[in-house]
Amino acid sequence: MAQSHGDRLSAVDASFLAQERANSHMHVGAVLIFEGPAPAYDDFLNHIRSRLHLVPRYRHKLAFPPLETGRPIWVDDRNFNLEYHVRHTALPQPGSEEQLRALAARIHSQRLDRAKPLWETWLVQGLERGRFALISKSHHALVDGISGVDLMTVLFDATPIPQVAPHEGEPWTAAREPGPLQLAARGVKGLARLPFELAGGALSAATHPAESLDVVKEALEGIGEVAWAGLNPAPETPLNVPIGPHRRLSFVRNDLNDLKLVKNTLGGTVNDVVLTVVAGGLRRWLRARGVRTEGLELRALVPVSVRAKDQHHELGNRIVVMRGPLPVYVEDPVARLRVVRQAMDGLKESKQAVGAEVITGLEALAPPTILAQASRLQFSTRLFNLLVTNVPGPQFPLYVLGRELEDLFPVAFLPENQSLAVAIMSYNGRMDFGLLGDYDALPDLEELGDALKDSLEELVVAAGGRKPKRRRARKLEPA
Structure with a gap:
């Protein structure tokens, strides 16, 4: 589009x-x-x-x-x-x-x-x-x-030699910006279309009643599961405090093969391993802060893309959010992975993602003031302790004007009362973590990064591999 x-x-x-x-x-x-x-x-x-x-x-x-x-x-x-x-x-x-x-x-x-x-x-x-x-x-x-x-x-280019764009795209001439009356008219026109969109949905339901009943049943089940999740708030932790505008960043370098080794040997998906690494790192970090972890299970907000393959070239958001568990109470890394796997399998089999997408669809029908309230509810800090997002990237080298991209550290965002966000992205055999923290609430963000490295290390060793080398920036040969 x-x-x-x-x-x-x-x-x-x-x-x-x-x-x-x-x-x-x-x-x-x-x-x-x-x-x-x-x-x-x-x-x-x-x-x-x-x-x-x-x-x-x-x-x-x-x-x-x-x-x-x-x-x-x-x-x-x-x-x-x-x-x-x-x-x-x-x-x-x-x-x-x-x-x-x-x-x-x-x-x-x-x-x-x-x-x-x-x-x-x-x-x-x-x-x-x-x-x-x-x-x-x-x-x-x-x-x-x-x-x-x-x-x-x-x-980026996929080769060291920059590719010539189909055309330069210049000169560019901006279209005339609509005035207040035109903007208001577009808004009213959009609201006026809603009854016809709803009527079109009703007509589709009338012509395919059995299929529509199944969809409605699944949607209602999904909304119910989202509501149930909302009635079970996330636990209070040092991560969930008022934040300021200032940030800290920490980088964690990993090799994708280490996570695949754990996946292939101990089971689950790469994302299951990622969540287990995060849970293990948070367990170490919390205990270093003197926080008891017995019986403590944190909740991660995990964005899930519902973008179809033929929509990957489009801008804009096609995501819903699920709330995945981080069992910091589990000491053994293999058992921790097993708990994460079972929980994530249960979420995939549940209707939570369907319910979240239905709610998102209902928001599209809402006036802006109601939409604002609904969006705040979706990201209510009572429902999760931190954001954990894992995005697959290209598994081949990329270049800008002939210079090879060495590392790619993603940066997420901090909602209100959320002092930590963990963003992960794979690229060319690597799995880099970008940790974003509130400046005042997380002065020990680097220590958390070290704890995440230790958490992956114990999983790799449990899977029969060697301790991962602490990957730093690659050194260039002297000229």
Whole structure:
């Protein structure tokens, strides 16, 4: 589907705008580390400019209908300036990864300006051992994890030789921005269509009664399971405290083969292993803080993409959320994996994801004020302790202007009263974790990263493998 001037935000996309607060920023992104020296800023700008026509949404800003007559609309930004969105900076010597994390944390501590297209990319030179980095940042209303992987095709090449874009996409002329009356009319038109959409659904049900009854039954069961989950709040932990606007970042490097070894030997999926690693790391971290873990089971909010394969090229969010268990009370790593497997298998067989998608569909029918309340309920901090998101990435090397991408650390977001989010992404045989923490609540975020490494190590050893090497940034051969 084309990303056109005048597109209305979906209910899910609009909900991410509604959830944003001064201390809770709803943007996501990544820190990407490359081998070799940074390209010249002008060359990098021209590289992006030549491909912007492939993602028109990057030139769109939000327009809000007056009096909340409808969800916001994407419109061309007539004042679009690529230099505003693509920043250029350098690390002071020695250019350590600690300095890079501090810079990325400061960037992700600042909200995006809603008067402009909702994204930024920072070109960072001066990283130690002759490397450079990119720091990306996009509002969750713009893109979710799965479509975010596809967006890399705009910036990246699969070969060291940059591919020529089909056309330069320049010059670009912005469409006229609709005025208040036009925006109001579009909002009213959208509300007026709802009865016909509902009538179309009723007609479909009348012509296929048996099929429709099965769908309704499954949907009601799903809504019931979501409601039951909501009546069982997550436990109180040091992770669930009021947060400020400032952030910390920590990187954890892993090899994908280590997680596959555990999966193949002990059973489950790679995602089951990931959740088990997170549970084991949190167990160690909580106990180091003096928190008793006996009988304690944390709850992770796990986004699940419902994007069809033929929709992977589209922007916007096609996700629902499930609440997966993190059994920090289990000491033995193999038993912990077994508990996670059984629980996740139960969730997959349950109707929780169906119920969540039905609720999302109902939100699409709601006026903006009701939608805002519903979205806050979906992300109620009573229901989970932390966000854990795992996105599969490409298993081959990627390049920007001939420079190979070495590491890709995803960055998630912190809802209100959530001081930790764990984002995981596989890429080219690696499985990198990006830990995002509130600056004041998690001064020991690095210790949590070490605990996650220890948690994977004990699983690999239990699976009969050797202790994983603590993978650091690859050293370049001296010239």
